[in-house]
Amino acid sequence: MADVTLRPLTELDLEAVTSIDEKISGSYRPDEWENRVAYYIRRDAELSLVAVQGKDVVGFMLGEVRSGEFGLEETAGWIEVMGVDPDVQGQSIGKKLLEGMVKGFKARGAKKVRTLVDSKSQEALVKFFEATGFKATPTRLLDRPL
Amino acid sequence: MENVRSTRLPGKYHDAITRWQETFLPDLPLLEENWEKFFPRDPKFQLCAYRQCDMCGVIEVGKEQGKPKYQKATDMTEEQAGHLLKAIQAQASTEFGSIQQHQLTLARAQDEQDQFWALRVMAEELRHGYQMCHLLLEDDWKAVAPESGEQMVEEILSMRTGSHVLGAFNIDFDSFLDNIVFCALIDRVGKFQLAMQKVSAYQPMAESMPPMLVEEAFHLTAGVVPMRRWVSQAAKGKGFITMDAIQRALNKWFPRALDMFGDERGGGSNVKMGFKPMKNDEAMGKYIEEMEGIVRTLNVRYVRDRLPKLPREDAYALLDRVMESGDPEQGVRREDLLALPDKTFLRRRGIWAYEMRDTTGAEIKDVEQYKRTLYKTLPDAYPQGRDFKDYLRLVREVAAGTTTKEHAVGQMPELSRVGGVCPCARAVRWVVDGNGNGAH
Numbered sequence: 205m206a207d208v209t210l211r212p213l214t215e216l217d218l219e220a221v222t223s224i225d226e227k228i229s230g231s232y233r234p235d236e237w238e239n240r241v242a243y244y245i246r247r248d249a250e251l252s253l254v255a256v257q258g259k260d261v262v263g264f265m266l267g268e269v270r271s272g273e274f275g276l277e278e279t280a281g282w283i284e285v286m287g288v289d290p291d292v293q294g295q296s297i298g299k300k301l302l303e304g305m306v307k308g309f310k311a312r313g314a315k316k317v318r319t320l321v322d323s324k325s326q327e328a329l330v331k332f333f334e335a336t337g338f339k340a341t342p343t344r345l346l347d348r349p350l
Numbered sequence: 351m352e353n354v355r356s357t358r359l360p361g362k363y364h365d366a367i368t369r370w371q372e373t374f375l376p377d378l379p380l381l382e383e384n385w386e387k388f389f390p391r392d393p394k395f396q397l398c399a400y401r402q403c404d405m406c407g408v409i410e411v412g413k414e415q416g417k418p419k420y421q422k423a424t425d426m427t428e429e430q431a432g433h434l435l436k437a438i439q440a441q442a443s444t445e446f447g448s449i450q451q452h453q454l455t456l457a458r459a460q461d462e463q464d465q466f467w468a469l470r471v472m473a474e475e476l477r478h479g480y481q482m483c484h485l486l487l488e489d490d491w492k493a494v495a496p497e498s499g500e501q502m503v504e505e506i507l508s509m510r511t512g513s514h515v516l517g518a519f520n521i522d523f524d525s526f527l528d529n530i531v532f533c534a535l536i537d538r539v540g541k542f543q544l545a546m547q548k549v550s551a552y553q554p555m556a557e558s559m560p561p562m563l564v565e566e567a568f569h570l571t572a573g574v575v576p577m578r579r580w581v582s583q584a585a586k587g588k589g590f591i592t593m594d595a596i597q598r599a600l601n602k603w604f605p606r607a608l609d610m611f612g613d614e615r616g617g618g619s620n621v622k623m624g625f626k627p628m629k630n631d632e633a634m635g636k637y638i639e640e641m642e643g644i645v646r647t648l649n650v651r652y653v654r655d656r657l658p659k660l661p662r663e664d665a666y667a668l669l670d671r672v673m674e675s676g677d678p679e680q681g682v683r684r685e686d687l688l689a690l691p692d693k694t695f696l697r698r699r700g701i702w703a704y705e706m707r708d709t710t711g712a713e714i715k716d717v718e719q720y721k722r723t724l725y726k727t728l729p730d731a732y733p734q735g736r737d738f739k740d741y742l743r744l745v746r747e748v749a750a751g752t753t754t755k756e757h758a759v760g761q762m763p764e765l766s767r768v769g770g771v772c773p774c775a776r777a778v779r780w781v782v783d784g785n786g787n788g789a790h
Contacts (some may be wrong), residue, residue: 212567213569214567214570215575216574216643216644218575218578218647219647223662226662232654232658232662234582234651235582236656237642238575238578241575245567245568246389246392246568247391248564249563249564250564250569251566261502268391270391311351311352313352321460330363
């Protein structure tokens with residue numbers, strides 16, 4: 205197995221990111237990924253990361269540093285979306301991506317790293333984050349249909 | 351941005367660039383008014399120079415590798431300083447030049463988001479030009495430059511499309527398609543140059559690069575994402591931009607992008623002097639590889655939107671077969687797909703400069719046949735411009751043996767610069783062509 209390296213997300217990764225998402229979700233959603241990738245590049249072109257093995261992009265983690273939302277005043281790094289190619293899962297690629305993102309968050313003055321996960325439909329993600337030191341907080345996501 | 355210091359040029363230079371902006375980037379206030387709508391949460395645009403503070407202080411490549419980086423022009427040999435000065439001037443010219451090109455067709459965008467993305471690109475190019483002026487004015491270049499910093503800035507601000515240092519910046523945009531393809535192709539060369547100059551032995555240059563590279567990353571996105579959407583629309587039979595139009599724009603800009611790397615046989619001096627880590631051919635090769643990847647992903651986007659029920663791997667395989675065999679499959683024809691022109695096509699610098707070749711690289715012997723080929727492969731409006739006329743004249747002369755290839759390569763833009771302030775353009779100087787006719 206070739207080593208996995210991290211580098212910032214670029215517009216060249218659009219196809220790979222779309223393809224990883226398609227393998228995971230079963231849906232081909234290029235429009236959505238074009239919007240997202242463009243958003244994270246313009247927000248901070250060096251923060252969001254992809255994992256590269258050989259010449260292939262095998263994972264990605266997108267996020268940004270924000271503060272002052274919902275009364276959460278302190279500057280925090282938000283992990284908003286991630287994906288690892290199912291063909292190479294089990295190689296700690298997600299963990300590597302997370303470590304890289306955390307380093308970037310710290311360098312930008314973040315005091316915490318946060319994310320939101322659906323505990324029912326994303327059990328594997330919950331386990332991943334718990335295994336890497338995340339804990340559930342009393343802050344709850346509330347919504348209602350409109 | 352962390353560890354970044356910002357500075358403003360002394361008043362009269364800042365004001366001169368602001369006046370230039372009022373003429374050539376009049377929509378900057380519009381961008382500022384709409385910033386939150388299109389770029390929520392992003393720091394507001396500021397016209398200033400940025401320098402990264404925590405850069406490596408040791409020369410990373412070349413003969414002087416391992417020694418401390420040069421802090422001032424006078425720390426370098428005359429040859430090094432002269433070489434570097436030309437590079438800074440050329441880069442400054444490209445930054446301001448691209449804004450003049452974008453402005454021509456900015457208003458023709460069909461999509462508001464694309465338009466504001468391009469407008470942000472223009473504003474950031476203005477900042478990059480400002481950054482280069484900062485390098486010219488911050489140091490003392492007297493030993494290698496006949497002009498003062500003030501004169502150098504004045505000269506750069508006086509340049510117009512047609513009198514810029516590099517060919518890609520002397521070509522008028524014909525439609526908004528050019529704005530986008532230019533971002534995807536020409537700004538990409540900018541990315542390569544900036545990334546190489548990040549290791550520059552001249553510390554102020556190296557420190558200028560990281561903030562510019564961060565901005566450049568968005569410029570490339572502002573090119574590639576709209577192209578992908580246009581391809582998608584074309585595949586669905588919607589939209590107004592055809593695959594043929596995109597192909598012609600690629601044919602127009604790709605050769606200019608390659609020329610920007612310089613002669614394939616050169617670039618050794620930059621490496622030896624510690625200014626760049628790669629020679630021209632190596633950097634160009636990487637650029638071509640990157641562009642091949644982009645064209646492939648655009649084609650994937652096309653095939654998948656054309657045949658939405660086709661599984662991903664099957665779409666890749668179909669694309670490869672159609673490209674290789676030329677035989678249509680499930681309604682997808684090779685002529686519907688994009689192809690990068692051969693690196694020998696339409697070149698004006700380097701090994702293949704002024705050779706008559708088609709987009710596949712096949713040689714054409716007859717000038718008239720070559721002209722017809724160019725008409726078939728370039729955007730309709732392009733051959734009607736002066737740039738094309740001048741190019742074809744040189745091709746004819748080289749083919750007839752009345753001009754050498756080397757002489758043709760060395761031909762500077764036809765426009766020349768003269769003194770005097772142009773009050774109506776509010777530029778620092780104004781430009782006349784070789785016949786003494788006013789250019790405005």
